[in-house]
Amino acid sequence: MLFIKKSTNMANLLKNRVVQQLQHVRCLPRWQQRTTRVTAAEDYAKSTDSITLSEPVSEDKDFNQNTEQSLQKTSAKGEKSTQEPLSTISHLKGIQKKSVEGLSVSFDKDGNVVYTKMGNNDIRISRLMALAKSSNMKEKKKLMLLEGKILIREALQSGCNLQYLLFSRLKEVECLKNFLPCKDVQIYKLPYKEIQSWSDLTMCPGIMGIFQIPDTESYKPIDPLPITVICDNVREPSNLGSILRICSGVGCENLILTKGCVNAWNTKVLRTGSGAHFKLHIVNKTNWSDIIAALPDNYSLFIADNNVERLSGGTDKSIPVLPYYSVNFKMSKHIVLILGGETHGISPESYALAEEKKGIRLNIPLHNDLDSLNTSIALGIIIFEVKRQLSNLHTDNLHYDIRDICTNNL
Incomplete structure (x- = not known):
């Protein structure tokens, strides 16, 4: 009986060890596999025999x-x-x-x-x-x-x-x-x-x-609007992809990404952008000194900032806050709009530039005690208002009356 019990214990121990080894082999990542044969590059180039898969x-x-x-x-x-x-x-x-x-x-x-x-x-x-x-x-x-x-x-x-x-x-x-x-x-x-x-x-x-990866800095958009969007510390891939898509749909002239932004060629950014990468002039991973030097002359600076009490030290008085729909964007020769990420927000460099250029902080009025909107949604609201004004799309010039349309459909 003792011999049979020891044999059973040894069989169970061996079985457990085999299961552990199989689990270990199954979990090995593919890129850790090793080749069984190494062929030199010069030997491979001289070879004329067929190569199996x-x-x-x-x-x-x-x-x-x-x-x-x-x-x-x-x-x-x-x-x-x-x-x-x-x-x-x-x-x-x-x-x-x-x-x-x-x-x-x-x-x-x-x-x-x-x-x-x-x-x-x-x-x-x-x-x-x-x-x-x-x-x-x-x-x-x-x-x-x-x-x-x-x-x-x-x-x-x-x-x-x-x-x-x-x-x-x-x-x-x-x-x-x-x-x-x-x-x-x-x-x-x-x-x-x-x-x-x-x-x-x-x-x-x-x-x-x-x-x-294409050279987007050499891309020249066709008949763009005089709008430059600067993404300041936008680190969420889905947000950046949506921003690229919106800028492409509006027809922005430039899109600048600071060093704190997520990689524009991230797979999730590419998927969310839906091809917008290939239709925009994108300047990636840029320092603020280079950004300031690359901006055109006589531009008007705006910051999409819903946090009215964000600034301290009296600088909030020097950078006015206005609702986005109350600004006349047609008076600007070129519009520069700065967006901040949801985690880190607007950087001090952006506020310093806005204070130097006498910029304006744009506010989107919200109800139900909401603090802010998603970055890409806020951009869509503001930038399409800019497009409406620059394209002279006023409600007084519409060709159809909503009452006539409803009457005809009845």
Whole structure:
């Protein structure tokens, strides 16, 4: 009996140890996986043999270059295959994938999309996504990640440089065929669950695009309104994305972000902005000395500030507070509007500039003891009033009477 009891205890102990090890392995992050074989870059370039999808990635100091090289796949057998025209790159209706210095074509001679079929947990995709989603690497490599065909199409129409396109269903790519570049883009087909694991959305759209961040400072808007919006310490991504969208809808000339603001190319900011990034002149992470030097001459300064008793030391008397609808914005040659974040509010540098330029603090009257509104909502209320005045959209000039409309609809 004693022997049987000891055997049972040993079996239970072994079982628990195995379960612990399995849980440990299951929880290992994908980017901690190790390759089983390392191939030098010069050896890889000389190689003419076909590379299977399980081929490990070569490791080198220039990670981006090796990632592009390791994701190439060429096969001489592709010229004879006609059964699976869109299964992998090497089986594309009698055409072998062409590449020049690691950059590939997007379509074959029949106009079909050329792509590589990848499996689950591929370490190359893990490294690529880690590169695109990491904030530090994003600043170094200047990459942005977009999800959904609508946002990807907006970026392509704006001339952004697409480097990688990941999708799970071919119909998602078919909607973008007219906008995709003919070459210099890597296209990969992944299982839906693999893309879903990397998605930041509750409902994964099944398609992602990795672009180079465009140079928004050189963008010149078409026929903009003389309005410059300065975001002062706006650190909430959804707020900044909404601000970008509103400024694009109004037609602002400039949008300036101080150093305290969230990164404009954050995935959540990009998603909330809905393509506004590509239609605005954005100056990012700027010091106040550079902001003051970049502002045009003869501008009028306004601060969206609902906290009437915010200032101390008598400076509140030198910066008047007025309701936003009582200001005649048409008298200004150029309007500079400063917005503060909800957490830190307006910075002392903004108040100092407003006091120096004899600016005005704009107030939105509220009821029910509310202190303030969301930053983006406050901007929408004020800036559309500015647009109404600058565009001469007065109620006296309306072409329709509401009473006549109601009578005609009865």
